[in-house]
Amino acid sequence: xxxxxxxxxxxxxxxxxxxxxxxxxxxxxxxxxxxxxxxxxxxxxxxxxxxxxxxxxxxxxxxxxxxxxxxxxxxxxxxxxxxxxxxxxxxxxxxxxxxxxxxxxxxxxxxxxxxxxxxxxxxxxxxxxxxxxxxxxxxxxxxxxxxxxxxxxxxxxxxxxxxxxxxxxxxxxxxxxxxxxxxxxxxxxxxxxxxxxxxxxxxxxxxxxxxxxxx
Numbered sequence: 329x330x331x332x333x334x335x336x337x338x339x340x341x342x343x344x345x346x347x348x349x350x351x352x353x354x355x356x357x358x359x360x361x362x363x364x365x366x367x368x369x370x371x372x373x374x375x376x377x378x379x380x381x382x383x384x385x386x387x388x389x390x391x392x393x394x395x396x397x398x399x400x401x402x403x404x405x406x407x408x409x410x411x412x413x414x415x416x417x418x419x420x421x422x423x424x425x426x427x428x429x430x431x432x433x434x435x436x437x438x439x440x441x442x443x444x445x446x447x448x449x450x451x452x453x454x455x456x457x458x459x460x461x462x463x464x465x466x467x468x469x470x471x472x473x474x475x476x477x478x479x480x481x482x483x484x485x486x487x488x489x490x491x492x493x494x495x496x497x498x499x500x501x502x503x504x505x506x507x508x509x510x511x512x513x514x515x516x517x518x519x520x521x522x523x524x525x526x527x528x529x530x531x532x533x534x535x536x537x538x539x540x541x542x543x
Contacts (some may be wrong), residue, residue, distance in 0.1 A: 382408065384453035387420035387438060392450045420454055428468075429541045432458050436475070436492065436534035443480070445491035452499060458538055459503035468542035470510045472497045477533035478517045478526050490514030496536055 385394040388410055398409035407414040421434040439451040462470050474489035474496075493512035501507040522532045 382406075384456075385450045386410075386417035387450075387454065388415065388417045392438075392448075393417075394450065395453075419457065421458075428543055429539060430461065432538040432540075434536050434538075435531060436536055437531060439496065439536055440492060443488070445488060445495050447495050447499060452502075455496060455499045456503050458540075459500050459505050462500065462505045462509075462540050463503075465540060465543050468509070468540050470497075470500060470505055471539040471541065472500070472510060472512045473537040473539070474512075474514045475519060475521070475533060475535050475537070476517050477528060477530045478520070478524055479529045482517060486514055486516035486518075488514075489516045492536060496538065500538075 380399055381396040382399040383396045385392055386397065386408055387393075388408075393410065400407050400414065402414070405416060408417050409415075410417065420438045421432045424431045424433070434454070438454060439448060440446065441448065462468065472493045474491075474493035476485040476489050478485075480488075490512065491514075493514050497507070497510045497512050500510055517533070520530075520533050521535065522530050524530050524533070
């Protein structure tokens with residue numbers, strides 16, 4: 329009986345994967361391999377449908393999907409096997425470029441539990457992409473700004489925004505950005521993206537902005 333390379337690859341990966349990693353093999357697999365290409369047990373060459381795994385997670389459809397995930401590099405962009413098909417996962421930030429400045433505006437809920445400055449586990453993957461941009465601009469300043477909504481007291485919100493900015497700065501430093509280049513600022517509820525009254529949990533106001541200024 330001939331055993332397909334897909335089955336062999338899955339068996340080998342499952343044998344060496346952790347129980348959490350093995351969960352990725354439940355459900356429909358990616359489309360079959362191209363018949364002209366042979367895949368090693370750990371996956372196919374980039375650019376072809378197959379088994380390579382991405383062990384981080386992605387932010388997709390307004391929710392965090394933990395890894396590992398099947399992926400492929402398709403015409404220079406990475407796709408993930410999501411919801412039964414190959415999908416591009418948009419980054420969980422709004423990026424703005426103005427001359428030598430690049431701003432990454434991220435919802436705070438992507439990075440932190442509500443009313444907390446404790447970095448969520450998946451936030452490390454999110455911040456790592458921004459850290460890569462900062463490392464490629466070694467003379468740039470990196471400014472991390474924290475903001476809150478109007479729920480809670482003003483003093484507590486100011487302290488929370490400062491603590492969140494410092495937490496993000498620490499993760500940037502762990503990903504190779506010199507701590508000497510990083511500034512942190514907390515604005516609390518003083519700079520609202522969406523003006524509201526007091527005591528309103530407006531998600532758009534809970535955010536962190538990372539500014540990379542210079543080259």
